[in-house]
Amino acid sequence: MSLAPGSPEPDSLLRRISELEAEVARLRQGGTADATAGVRSVPVEHDVAPIQEGDITLRRLVQRVAMILQAETIVIMFHDRDSGELIAIPPAYGMDEERLGLFRVRATQGISGEVFRTGEPAVFHDATSDARTSKDMVSLLHVHNGITVPLIIEKRDDENRVIERNAIGVLHAFNKRANEDFNDEDVRLLERMARNVGSIIANLQLYREVVEEREELLQTLESITSGLILLNPEGKLSQVNATARALFGLGQDTIGKPYRQVFTNEEIQDFFQAALEGDDVGAIEVDTAVGNAERILSVQGTTVRNEEGRTLGFVTILNDITEQKNIDKMKSSFVAMASHELRTPLTAIKGFSTTLLDGIDSQMFSVDEQKEFLGIVVHECDRLRRLIDDLLNTARIEAGQSLKPNYSNFNIGELVDKVIVVQNQASPKHRVHKALVGELPTQIVGDEDKVDQILTNLLNNAIKYSPEGGDVTVHAEVVGDDIVIGIEDQGIGIPTDHLDKVFDRFHRVNNEDNRKIYGTGLGLYLVKHLVEDVHLGKVWAESVVGKGSTFKFRIPVHLDVEKAKALND
Amino acid sequence: MLGAVVFDFDGTIADTESLEFATWSAEFASRGVCLGLADWIQCVGGGDWDVYDHLVALTGPQDRPQVLASRHARYERDASDLAPRPGIRDLVQALVNQGTRLAVASSSTSVWVNSHLAQFGLAPCFQEVVTRDHVHHVKPAPDLFLLAAERLGTPVRECVAIEDSPKGVEAAKAAGMRVVAFPNPVTAPFDLTAADLVVDSLSDPGLAALLALH
Numbered sequence: 001m002s003l004a005p006g007s008p009e010p011d012s013l014l015r016r017i018s019e020l021e022a023e024v025a026r027l028r029q030g031g032t033a034d035a036t037a038g039v040r041s042v043p044v045e046h047d048v049a050p051i052q053e054g055d056i057t058l059r060r061l062v063q064r065v066a067m068i069l070q071a072e073t074i075v076i077m078f079h080d081r082d083s084g085e086l087i088a089i090p091p092a093y094g095m096d097e098e099r100l101g102l103f104r105v106r107a108t109q110g111i112s113g114e115v116f117r118t119g120e121p122a123v124f125h126d127a128t129s130d131a132r133t134s135k136d137m138v139s140l141l142h143v144h145n146g147i148t149v150p151l152i153i154e155k156r157d158d159e160n161r162v163i164e165r166n167a168i169g170v171l172h173a174f175n176k177r178a179n180e181d182f183n184d185e186d187v188r189l190l191e192r193m194a195r196n197v198g199s200i201i202a203n204l205q206l207y208r209e210v211v212e213e214r215e216e217l218l219q220t221l222e223s224i225t226s227g228l229i230l231l232n233p234e235g236k237l238s239q240v241n242a243t244a245r246a247l248f249g250l251g252q253d254t255i256g257k258p259y260r261q262v263f264t265n266e267e268i269q270d271f272f273q274a275a276l277e278g279d280d281v282g283a284i285e286v287d288t289a290v291g292n293a294e295r296i297l298s299v300q301g302t303t304v305r306n307e308e309g310r311t312l313g314f315v316t317i318l319n320d321i322t323e324q325k326n327i328d329k330m331k332s333s334f335v336a337m338a339s340h341e342l343r344t345p346l347t348a349i350k351g352f353s354t355t356l357l358d359g360i361d362s363q364m365f366s367v368d369e370q371k372e373f374l375g376i377v378v379h380e381c382d383r384l385r386r387l388i389d390d391l392l393n394t395a396r397i398e399a400g401q402s403l404k405p406n407y408s409n410f411n412i413g414e415l416v417d418k419v420i421v422v423q424n425q426a427s428p429k430h431r432v433h434k435a436l437v438g439e440l441p442t443q444i445v446g447d448e449d450k451v452d453q454i455l456t457n458l459l460n461n462a463i464k465y466s467p468e469g470g471d472v473t474v475h476a477e478v479v480g481d482d483i484v485i486g487i488e489d490q491g492i493g494i495p496t497d498h499l500d501k502v503f504d505r506f507h508r509v510n511n512e513d514n515r516k517i518y519g520t521g522l523g524l525y526l527v528k529h530l531v532e533d534v535h536l537g538k539v540w541a542e543s544v545v546g547k548g549s550t551f552k553f554r555i556p557v558h559l560d561v562e563k564a565k566a567l568n569d
Numbered sequence: 570m571l572g573a574v575v576f577d578f579d580g581t582i583a584d585t586e587s588l589e590f591a592t593w594s595a596e597f598a599s600r601g602v603c604l605g606l607a608d609w610i611q612c613v614g615g616g617d618w619d620v621y622d623h624l625v626a627l628t629g630p631q632d633r634p635q636v637l638a639s640r641h642a643r644y645e646r647d648a649s650d651l652a653p654r655p656g657i658r659d660l661v662q663a664l665v666n667q668g669t670r671l672a673v674a675s676s677s678t679s680v681w682v683n684s685h686l687a688q689f690g691l692a693p694c695f696q697e698v699v700t701r702d703h704v705h706h707v708k709p710a711p712d713l714f715l716l717a718a719e720r721l722g723t724p725v726r727e728c729v730a731i732e733d734s735p736k737g738v739e740a741a742k743a744a745g746m747r748v749v750a751f752p753n754p755v756t757a758p759f760d761l762t763a764a765d766l767v768v769d770s771l772s773d774p775g776l777a778a779l780l781a782l783h
Contacts, residue, residue, distance in 0.1 A: 351598030358603050359594070364754050369591045373598065 014221075014230060014239075014304050018312045020214040058200045059091040065173065065193050066093040069186050072175035073141065075103065076151070076197060077112055079169045086112045086169060094174075095141065102140060110134030111148050115170045121149040121187050146174040147182045149191045151198040168205075171197055227297075227318030230304075233311050235259055235276050247297060247318055249290045268299065275301050275314045285321070295322045330506035330521070337520050341387050345380035352377050390522045394505060397529050403450065405534045405568050407561045410448040412483060413440045416474055419455040429469030432459060437477035444483060445559040450530045457523045458487040458551045464517055465549065466491030475550075478557065482537070486552040493545035502541060503528040524551075531555060536564055571781045572727030574664055575717045575746065576695075578675035578682045580733035583689070584654050586755045592643045593620055596636060602627040610734070610759055653689050654753065656771030661694050663782055672697035672717040674730070676707035697721055709736040714744035729780060738764045749776055 066074045073094035077086040088095075088103035095103075107113050111132050115122050124130040127143040137143070149171050155164035171194045176182050218239075221228055227244030231237060240254045240262075254262050259272045267286045275281045283300040301316040352373045359365045365373070393403055416434060423432045455474075462472045470490035477484055494502060494509060501507045505525040531539040537555035580586035590609055597604040602624070611618035625631055664671060671694055675682045679700045686692040697720040704712040718725045730741035730748045734756045741748040742763055750764035751771065761767050768776050776782075 347601035348599050351601040351603065352595075354603040355594050355598040358605065362606060362754060362758055364587070364606065365591055365594070366587070369595075373595065376599070 014315055015306060015312065017214055017217045017221075018304070018306060020210050020217070023210050055091070055204070058197065058204075061193065061196060061200070062091050062093045065171075065190065065197075068189055068193075069147070069173045069182070070177040070180070071146075071173035071182075072177060073143075073172070075100070075141075075172040075174070076201070077103070077116075077169045077172065078151075078201065079107060079116060079167065084108075086116055089169075099141065103137060105134055105137060110137060111146075112170050112172070115148045115150050116167055119150045119152065119165075119167055121147065121191055123147045123182050123184075123187055125181050141174065143174045145176060145181055146172055147187050147190050148172050149187070149194045151194055151201065153198050153202045168198060168201065227316075227320075229259075229316040229318070231259055231272060231276065231314045231316070233276070233313055235272065237262060238313060244318055247290065247295070247320060248288070271299060271301065272314070272316075275303070275316075278303075295320055296325045297321065327506075334506040334521055338387075338391070341520055342384065345384045345387075348380045349377050349384075387520065390520060390526060393526055393529075394522050397526075398505075403529070403534060403568075405447045405450065405564065407445060407447055407559065407564065409443045409445055410451075411442055412444045412451070412476075413442070415448060415452060416440075416455065416476060416485070419452060419459060420474060422456070423459045423463065423472070427463045427469075430463050430466060430472050431470070432463075432472045432474065434474045434476070437475070439478075440476055440483065441478065441557050444555075444557050445561060446535055446555060447530075450534050451555075454527050454530050454553065455485070455487075457527050458553075461519075461523060461551070462487050462489035462491065462549070464519065465489065467517065470548075479554065481556055481558070482554040483557050484552060484554040486550050488548060488550040490548040493547055494541060494543040494549050495545055496543075499541050499543060503539065527551075527553075534564065534568060535559060536567070570727050571669060571729060571779075572723035573670040573672060573718070573721045573729075574780065575672045575674050575714060575721075575728055575730045575741070577730070577732045577734070577737045578673050578685070579677055580753050580756060581731055581737075581751060582653055582657055582673070582691070583651055583685055584753045585648075585651065585685070586733065586753055588644065588647055588651060590755050592640055592647065595643055596640045597624060597627070599639075600624065600628045600631070606755065606758065610756065651685070651688075653691065654751075654771075658689075658691070660771045661691060664780065665694050667782065669780070670721050670723060671695045672699065672721050674713040674717045675700045676713065678702055708740035709743070711740050711744035714741050714746055718744070718746070732764065735759050735761060735763070747779070749779065 062074045062076070065071070071094075073092070075088050075092045075095060078089045079085075080087050084107050085104050086107050088100045090097065090100065092100050105112050107116055111122050111124060111130075111134070114132060122132065123146070124133060125145045127133045127138045127145060128135075133143070150167050151169040151171055153166045153168050154162045155166075157163050171190065173182070173186070173190055176186075221239060222241045224241065225243060227247045228239065228241040229237065229244050230239035236256055236258055237254050238256075240250060245251070245254070248263065248265075250262060260269055263269060263272070265286065265288055267284065271281055271284060271286075281301050283298060286297045286299050288295050288297055298319045298321045299316060301314060304312045304315050306312055356365070356370060356373050396403060420432045420434060424430075459472065459474070466472065466489045468491075471488075472490075473486075473488045475484075475486040475488060498507075498509045502509070503524045506521040507525075528539050531537040531553045535555040536559065537553055539551070539553040541549060541551050543549035576582055578585075579589075590604070590606075593609070594604045604620070604623075608618075608623055609620070612620055621631075621633060621636065624636065661671065673682055673686070673695050675698070677700060679698065679702045682698055682700055683692065686695065686698070697717055699713055699716045699720065701707045701713075704710075704716055706712045714728070714730060715725065718728050721728075725745040726747075728746045730737075730744075730746040732738045732741055732748055732750055733752050738748050738750055738761055748764040748766075750761040750767040752759070752761055752767070752769075766773075766775050766779060
């Protein structure tokens with residue numbers, strides 16, 4: 001089973017959740033008898049109150065302590081490991097919440113600290129003069145005399161032997177009523193009752209921890225990037241996380257419903273059915289439609305069992321692999337395209353060179369014919385070199401390397417003219433011409449070679465995607481600080497939903513119109529890099545299917561070379 | 570006794586053979602294969618060898634209309650530069666001047682031959698043009714030469730044929746004519762010894778003697 005990196009294994013999480021659910025249920029019922037059996041060691045005490053009444057029981061207990069000891073104030077202090085403090089916690093007797101909130105000392109200070117550290121009870125008769133007391137607290141709480149005993153949790157094994165003792169805090173009784181003082185009998189009584197207080201607190205604490213852990217795990221499952229569905233053995237949904245709900249367009253109200261009622265996709269239904277019947281379902285791919293969007297999901301599942309092998313349910317992990325599939329598709333079509341693009345020039349080079357070779361002895365071909373044939377060989381070699389350059393440049397960009405810009409001042413008008421002449425020679429069916437708005441600057445700052453590549457690439461495309469020929473117009477004007485160049489053709493055009501994507505690597509529009517027009521899908525990807533990364537510009541396309549396309553780019557007239565160099569370093 | 574001269578057209582009057590070969594070679598080459606001269610010669614001067622079938626045999630299936638259109642376009646582009654082979658114009662003029670009757674016997678079509686003769690300004694020089702449109706069997710069968718002689722009203726033994734290819738030579742010999750072979754670059758490598766005379770140039774003194782030219 002695979003998940004997004006960093007996600008925990010979901011079946012082990014689910015096992016843990018299931019254990020926690022059981023424990024929560026048990027704690028709610030107050031039963032601890034089987035708590036130590038295999039799941040986790042739990043403090044076992046004799047006088048354990050049911051948890052839902054834990055708070056009330058503790059409050060009553062505190063009242064009883066106060067009554068029995070004839071103490072004005074009873075305070076429980078809990079040791080907080082993180083802060084290293086002993087902190088007064090409710091319920092208290094004879095102290096308001098405000099003062100209770102202020103009652104905290106370091107575990108090294110005062111009577112509280114001493115009792116917590118030594119595990120021995122302490123009694124003090126004159127708080128003000130007793131050297132052990134924390135005077136701040138004495139005056140804050142108006143303490144005259146008191147007893148402090150440790151709160152101890154004992155862990156016992158199956159034969160009721162103490163295997164661990166932990167101090168979790170202290171219990172205070174302050175100010176004996178009727179101006180009397182505490183005696184040794186009071187200390188013994190308080191010690192005994194502290195055991196009950198300790199065990200109730202421990203249980204409450206455990207309950208909170210279990211609930212928190214369960215919440216945390218549920219939250220983890222909720223937030224993992226894979227979809228997750230948990231079925232109970234009866235085929236009802238016990239968990240559908242946020243990703244899964246989004247993948248199927250479901251609301252929050254799915255828990256407890258039979259899967260057939262929630263999932264209408266037949267493949268998913270069959271998958272769940274097979275899984276619940278105990279078949280090894282492994283992984284499948286499912287096509288779904290959420291709204292108008294068709295997605296491909298990878299669906300994997302496994303049965304979740306507890307340590308005794310009992311089936312807890314069936315967990316299903318869903319991943320949206322639509323993009324991955326698209327990339328796979330694009331890659332295979334790229335490989336086909338690249339092979340074709342490599343093969344076509346090679347075929348011609350081989351054919352014309354062997355034909356020339358064959359004709360040398362008998363002087364079969366006139367000088368003009370030989371020139372033509374050799375010209376084709378040279379042209380096809382250039383085409384091969386361009387293709388390989390494109391592939392290498394794409395690999396460089398992919399690897400995060402720059403195309404090593406070489407910035408200088410150059411004459412953009414002359415460059416445009418030069419490129420137009422070359423393209424006019426290349427295709428007799430097309431008329432490439434220039435349309436300027438206003439004057440162009442004589443000098444701009446940029447990488448001349450790369451701007452040549454941009455123009456050549458866009459003009460090549462304009463010609464390639466206008467199989468019927470026609471005008472190709474190079475528009476150029478200065479707008480603000482930028483020069484904007486547009487290459488307009490009268491070709492087949494680009495469907496609106498592809499206008500943004502044509503700049504993606506390997507992206508090609510596949511339709512009837514351009515089936516016979518070959519290309520690798522790398523040209524515009526490189527153009528985008530050369531315009532936007534190398535020249536800090538912007539490239540975009542406008543098009544009407546059947547009428548033609550205009551590819552426009554804007555680059556600064558005065559490129560900030562330092563900034564550009566830093567970005568392309 | 571010289572009664573008439575019967576010229577082959579393709580490869581003899583004009584080097585359409587070389588142009589045909591060059592344009593087909595380019596079609597083959599653009600598909601990665603080479604059109605061998607030994608193969609090509611099978612269709613020079615007639616016969617049922619098909620160059621397109623040969624291309625498909627080498628490359629696998631092709632888009633036939635596309636191949637033919639591309640080849641034709643290339644031929645049309647280069648054919649405007651086509652001219653009579655060196656010496657043809659002078660020879661024809663000399664024969665016309667001395668009153669020798671002239672004909673063309675070609676395995677190609679009448680349209681093809683007549684249009685080229687007109688383009689070269691040679692059409693008025695020939696009394697008869699017989700082509701595949703007029704006979705059941707083209708070269709190497711003798712039919713074309715026999716028909717030419719008949720139409721010219723000249724006995725075949727008084728006719729001289731001028732040919733460039735082995736098949737043409739074979740056809741003329743079969744008709745009973747004397748034959749002069751005047752090979753072009755395409756047909757030069759082949760055995761033309763069946764001819765009565767093989768010349769590299771039309772100013773060859775042997776040819777002048779044969780044609781009783783002064």
